[in-house]
Amino acid sequence: MRIAVLIPSEEYKTYAGARIRYGRLKSPLERMGITLALEDVAAFSVDQTDFDVILISKCHDARALVAAAAAGRKGLLVGVDLFDDYFSQSSDSRLVRYRNWLGQLLPLCQFAICSTPAMARIVHGYTSDLPAHVVNDPAAPAEFDDLPRLLHSKLARARTEKTVQLMWFGVGDNPHFKVGLNDLAAFGGVLRTLANAEKNIELTVLTNERALDADGLALLGRLPVRSKIDQWTESNERDLLLEAFACFLPVNAQAFSAAKSQNRAVTALTAGCQVISSGYPLYEPLSEFIYRDISAFQADLDHGTMRHAPGKLEAFTAAMQATASAATEAASFANFLRSIPASEGNAPSSGALILVHGQATNGAAHKAVHALKGFSVASPYCPAQFGFDVIFRGAPGELVMLIADKAAKSLIPEFRDRLGEEIRFSEKKYWRVSGGNGLSGRELLPGESWHDAPLTFQLATYRPAMRQIRELMAEAFGPSQVILSENSPLPFSA
Numbered sequence: 001m002r003i004a005v006l007i008p009s010e011e012y013k014t015y016a017g018a019r020i021r022y023g024r025l026k027s028p029l030e031r032m033g034i035t036l037a038l039e040d041v042a043a044f045s046v047d048q049t050d051f052d053v054i055l056i057s058k059c060h061d062a063r064a065l066v067a068a069a070a071a072g073r074k075g076l077l078v079g080v081d082l083f084d085d086y087f088s089q090s091s092d093s094r095l096v097r098y099r100n101w102l103g104q105l106l107p108l109c110q111f112a113i114c115s116t117p118a119m120a121r122i123v124h125g126y127t128s129d130l131p132a133h134v135v136n137d138p139a140a141p142a143e144f145d146d147l148p149r150l151l152h153s154k155l156a157r158a159r160t161e162k163t164v165q166l167m168w169f170g171v172g173d174n175p176h177f178k179v180g181l182n183d184l185a186a187f188g189g190v191l192r193t194l195a196n197a198e199k200n201i202e203l204t205v206l207t208n209e210r211a212l213d214a215d216g217l218a219l220l221g222r223l224p225v226r227s228k229i230d231q232w233t234e235s236n237e238r239d240l241l242l243e244a245f246a247c248f249l250p251v252n253a254q255a256f257s258a259a260k261s262q263n264r265a266v267t268a269l270t271a272g273c274q275v276i277s278s279g280y281p282l283y284e285p286l287s288e289f290i291y292r293d294i295s296a297f298q299a300d301l302d303h304g305t306m307r308h309a310p311g312k313l314e315a316f317t318a319a320m321q322a323t324a325s326a327a328t329e330a331a332s333f334a335n336f337l338r339s340i341p342a343s344e345g346n347a348p349s350s351g352a353l354i355l356v357h358g359q360a361t362n363g364a365a366h367k368a369v370h371a372l373k374g375f376s377v378a379s380p381y382c383p384a385q386f387g388f389d390v391i392f393r394g395a396p397g398e399l400v401m402l403i404a405d406k407a408a409k410s411l412i413p414e415f416r417d418r419l420g421e422e423i424r425f426s427e428k429k430y431w432r433v434s435g436g437n438g439l440s441g442r443e444l445l446p447g448e449s450w451h452d453a454p455l456t457f458q459l460a461t462y463r464p465a466m467r468q469i470r471e472l473m474a475e476a477f478g479p480s481q482v483i484l485s486e487n488s489p490l491p492f493s494a
Helices: 016-031 062-073 093-108 117-126 144-161 181-186 188-195 214-221 234-243 263-270 284-289 294-303 310-323 326-338 363-371 455-477
Strands: 002-007 035-040 053-057 077-082 111-114 132-134 163-169 200-207 226-231 246-248 274-276 352-357 375-378 390-395 398-404 419-425 428-433 480-485
Touching (some): 002 016, 053 062, 062 093, 077 093, 093 117, 093 480, 111 117, 111 326, 181 200, 188 200, 214 226, 226 234, 352 363, 375 455
Parallel strands (some): 002 053, 053 077, 077 111, 163 200, 200 226
Antiparallel strands (some): 398 428, 419 428
8 A cells, every 4th residue: 555645845844743743654654565655735646646545634725625636536545634623613714714625625535534532523523424543643763771761860960950951842833823832921820830949940942933033032031930942953852852851831722722632742751851731631641641730740859759750661651652652553544544445435526627716726726627637717706817717707796707718618518509709818718608697798807806806795705606606617517526726814615
């Protein structure tokens, strides 16, 4: 079995999600005869692939939808891997585009894998019968032979020097939610309690450069302990974890955080750090080794009997095997894939593949659907100047449909009689459709787009206009598979 993980860019290969999840699963999968490769979705061609399984990862735009539709038509097994919850916040209009995307993608999939049970429940909220499997983020390959020595030396140093070397690490910001450094600042009271216990507290914050703007630095400036800030790199994380006595990992209780994986706690524990976590109990499966009460942490430090200790190595190894073993997760994932019968997949569509461009789209999706001999369609909200096969433009209170000369050759016979006058638009010849379905019979300015219309008008007309476009495309070209490309942060719901 060969698995292609479609990712949003080549740069994504350096991100923690790719390194931790796929990098650590790759070798144990190969030992079972399964190859896994990361493929840039922009360069993916279903006609030139020899993969059996297509797994979509963090490609939140129409390129992934087109790739999934094309792979399904070729009979490949198609799935999605969901890390972050941008999909359950039904009252948050900023995330409509993510919900639109997932709502379109899941019917094209035969399975989903998720980083947590919370994410699997979200999938089943969209479609209850899609097989969903939890693949825990695996820990780095580790031999625990040196862990007792490391735990002992860190504890001895903290007690001798009466100094607690604390560390917070992770992505410090998010475009939609106040997490990361906001969580650290919000639970600053825990640090204050620790600092009042006659011990020196030295905190190192390791995060991404983007988070260290004026707002991020202001949050760190309000912390009640002495702090040092460093930019995240893989080597910095490794070196600082070896120095730290404990990691402070507070968790916001909102849905985005509640669906996150246990990766940071696993990383800290395997590096010989104690873990203190306040807020939402994200790390409950590792509760035997996690401090939820700062007074318990202080008491154990005073007595020299920590939760993560040399004498508990057997229990810790068992916990890692149960929740963060690359070999275990790979075997479970492989068995899950092999359990999906071919009949459970959606039957490949035989009609035309149609991509409708909304207010905000991208050229890569346009090129992808053309490469598959599908149709690229401009809605009246689309300002892009691509070589569209069909263009819809707005006249007062109605739509006008223009069909490119080349695309007109694919019309069903009875629709061809409705082709009216010839119009030149963007250096291409189009035929104007006349009559029926509320189409305009008046003079048309080809450039009339609703993209610049008042926002209230666009939001009010978007859904019925998209529905009419779908109906007209089916009437013109027969039964078809329609995909909407919409990347606008505005709540355009179709």
